[in-house]
Amino acid sequence: MDGLDRYGYSLNWASVLLWPLSFLFAAAVRTRRFFYQKGFLKSEGPNAPIIVVGNISVGGAGKTPLVARLVELTRQAGYRPGVIARGYGGQATQWPLRVTADSDPTQVGDEPVMLARRCGCPVAVGPDRVAAARMLAETGECDVLLSDDGLQHYRLRRDLEIAVVDGFRRFGNGACLPAGPLREPPSRLRQVDFVIGNGAARAGEYLMALSGDTAVNLRDPLVSAALSNFRQGPVRAVAGIGDPWRFFNHLRHARLRLVEHPFPDHHPFRAEDLRFSEDLPVLMTEKDAIKCRGFARDNVWYVPVSAQLDPEFEDRWLKRLVALALAKGVHRQADSPSRRPPPEPPPLRGEFDGQETAGNSGVPGQQGPADLRQGATGITVQGKPAGLSDPRRNPGDAGSRSPTVER
DSSP states (O other): OOHHHHHTTTHHHHHHHHHHHHHHHHHHHHHHHHHHHHTSSBBBSSSSOOOEOOSBSOOOOSHHHHHHHHHHHHTTTTEEEEEEOOOOOOSSSOOOOEEOOOOOOOHHOHHHHHHHHOOOEEEEEEEESSHHHHHHHTTHHHEEEEEEEETOOOTOOEEEEEEEEEEETTTTTTTBTTTTSBOGGGGGGGGGSSSEEEEETTTTOHHHHHHHHOOEESTTTTTEGGGGGGGGGGGEEEEEOHHHHHHHHHHHTOOEEEEEEOOOOOOOGGGGOOOOOSSSOOEEEHHHHHHHHOOOOEEEEEOOOOOEEEEHHHHHHHHHHHHHHHHTTOOOSSSSGGGGGOOOOBTTBBBBBOOOOOOOOOOOOOOOOOEEEEEEEEEETTTTOTSSSOOOOOOOTTOOOSSEEEE
16 A cells, blocks of 8 residues: 555545645646636647546546447447547657557556557557647547546647546545645536546446456466356455555455455566465456566466446437537548447457456445446446446356366
8 A cells, every 4th residue: 555545545644734735736726727717828639529538536546447438439439539648657758659559568658558459449648648639630540539537637628528536435535635635626526527436426426337257368368267266265466556455356356365466556567576485376457467468477367347337428428429529520430440349459478458447346325326226246237238248147156176268
């Protein structure tokens, strides 16, 4: 647990001492946003619908899985989506950069490479998201742009804002940096178009559930096994994401016995990080797996997850998207390759697609605006769209003595 988690999600002496700085920080971000709203500072971007998916807290909230799902919905609606991101952790010396499934995550960041593999759409990264957006727009490959993070990157013009909230940690002690975990005050959520609760949703929010009950072998991506088949003994759980405990809880929800190994977000994994004295199975997130492709052993697996969204949110969001596109002269293609699902990425030995974090079960008694509730073994999305896996499904036989693999 890092320093932010130690004091940012509770009221303690450290946060109290830093509270005056938190007020100054909040005043500064409010002033900066005011200048952009009034035109004293200029927002820029290409003439295409731009949707920003972000959050107001530091650390992982589940933005990347949501972006992947929105890319899928955009393509199904007949548009050609593209994704822009900062490329956090990338060590490239020139920006912006195009990202492909084969890009080096040490140069462009781990999450953009995961999105390029999973979504099969153009991806561009750079600290200047305006330049990244223009790079994609100028190619003519995209007519709708989604920004993975960047809610506070006000220089990027946006047509729609979606904020993701961790349904369990929420806003911590409610203070902005450095006394708490917030980049902006909670009042900022009243100004966005949609608020998504990851794992649990309160009034006015739409629920997002992350599901995944299968592990994929790092050395051979064609080999998979149900999580239930790892119940015969303890497993090592490795996570270098914003909230490692969310991934650990996801594995506990599958009734696995864990030896936990949390790492900092965007940790640059090395071979020695996965060398343990006991030869136990190792389970990690997709985000971490993409950085371990060159040195993983046969007993290392990753757990892919997918976002399930409230159908009411999907319907409302698509209507807003269509209206924005028409206003900008962007028309849907009734029958084109963009209407078809993206091709499956080629199986690269040890290289994987992925998302930001894994989900867990919801909070009893909390409901979203569309009668979302927690089921007996996870979150149930009422009226679940076809094609989404049902988190209530039994993932396998708890009595298996060894992981059963599928090819």
